[in-house]
Amino acid sequence: MTVSLHPQCLCGEIPILELQDGENMNELYLEKPGDLKMRESAPTPAPKDNEVKIKVIYGGICGSDLRVFRGTIPYASYPCCPGHEILGTIVEAGAKSPYKAGTKVVSYPNTYCGKCEFCLQGRTNICKDKRSFGVTVDGLFAQEIVMDSEFVVSIPPDLAEERAILVEPFAVNVHALRRAPIAKGTSVAVIGCGTEGLLAIALLNHIGADVTVLDVVPLKMEKAKSFNKNIKALHPADVKDQVFDVVVEAAGVKASIEQAFQLVKPGGAMISLGIIGEEVRYPALRITRSEITIYGTIIYTKKDFADALALLQDPTFNVAPVLSKIVPFTKYQEAFADALTGNFAKIVLDFKQA
Numbered sequence: 001m002t003v004s005l006h007p008q009c010l011c012g013e014i015p016i017l018e019l020q021d022g023e024n025m026n027e028l029y030l031e032k033p034g035d036l037k038m039r040e041s042a043p044t045p046a047p048k049d050n051e052v053k054i055k056v057i058y059g060g061i062c063g064s065d066l067r068v069f070r071g072t073i074p075y076a077s078y079p080c081c082p083g084h085e086i087l088g089t090i091v092e093a094g095a096k097s098p099y100k101a102g103t104k105v106v107s108y109p110n111t112y113c114g115k116c117e118f119c120l121q122g123r124t125n126i127c128k129d130k131r132s133f134g135v136t137v138d139g140l141f142a143q144e145i146v147m148d149s150e151f152v153v154s155i156p157p158d159l160a161e162e163r164a165i166l167v168e169p170f171a172v173n174v175h176a177l178r179r180a181p182i183a184k185g186t187s188v189a190v191i192g193c194g195t196e197g198l199l200a201i202a203l204l205n206h207i208g209a210d211v212t213v214l215d216v217v218p219l220k221m222e223k224a225k226s227f228n229k230n231i232k233a234l235h236p237a238d239v240k241d242q243v244f245d246v247v248v249e250a251a252g253v254k255a256s257i258e259q260a261f262q263l264v265k266p267g268g269a270m271i272s273l274g275i276i277g278e279e280v281r282y283p284a285l286r287i288t289r290s291e292i293t294i295y296g297t298i299i300y301t302k303k304d305f306a307d308a309l310a311l312l313q314d315p316t317f318n319v320a321p322v323l324s325k326i327v328p329f330t331k332y333q334e335a336f337a338d339a340l341t342g343n344f345a346k347i348v349l350d351f352k353q354a
Helices: 064-072 169-176 193-209 218-223 254-263 285-291 302-312 329-341
Strands: 003-004 024-029 034-042 051-061 084-093 104-107 144-148 150-154 187-191 208-214 232-234 244-249 264-272 292-295 323-329 347-348
Touching: 024 264, 034 285, 051 104, 051 285, 064 144, 084 144, 084 208, 104 169, 169 193, 169 302, 187 193, 187 254, 193 208, 193 218, 193 244, 218 302, 244 254, 254 264, 254 285, 323 329, 329 347
Parallel strands: 003 144, 187 208, 187 244, 208 232, 244 264, 264 292, 323 347
Antiparallel strands: 024 034, 051 084, 051 144, 051 347, 084 104, 104 150
């Protein structure tokens, strides 16, 4: 496909889709929940002003992409092009863009206005006018895209592409785990060993925390233990009297969130990382009497992106267990079907094989 995406930039423009005549290319298209197709569309126009045209290399399938596919995000817009995690190469830049052709970039796929009270505090992740690619506006799973330079981040040329595609989801964890006090020796339970759970485990292991993981899928627990032989793994039903300084809820499941409240030590913290649309029971008395702190966390800021990128450039930082498979773009149905099983971590679409 070829689309021109104009994210909501600092001047408050709303994203729109432009199609031009010329050579046809491909994109993924979600007419309605469950109805995912590949379609042709016109080529991208030349980038204007601060825009860049990007030839997509990889696209990572995220849990939010699966929720949009299922139709379980109430604020998602249809029809839409899905996807928001991409790595690509700039092939053309507008006159006011700070980037040059040939630069590798990843998407920063949540826009911000730069003017509201939260943006002025540096908390662009909770901007009042935030737009999310692939959820509230058209996404990025296309062979070529045009987007504002404000919402791309350059990647060092020597960073392996298989690590670079993890920058965006890893930045989510960099932001989340700095919410609570975590240091070497801190006891931390991570509930859920999907992509975000595994990335949390990777960072906690790098910090030197004492990590215990909980999941219902044995294969996922084995993947989590592959980071470090000292990582302990339990089925949620097998947890006895253990409590932890910090509990990271990364499953986004009602039962997991409610269990997380019970696993926190008095004076400890729970980080609510998983996204869920239903209400959960809140043990107010225990939280109050035990002085438990609950941290909500959503996406990231540019600083989190920079810190995530710096860690991924460190060859001693192990993220190998996070990447489950790379699938040609044309086999998108297979890729989404596998992702929906819940038996895989990160599945990546390879647009080079489109």
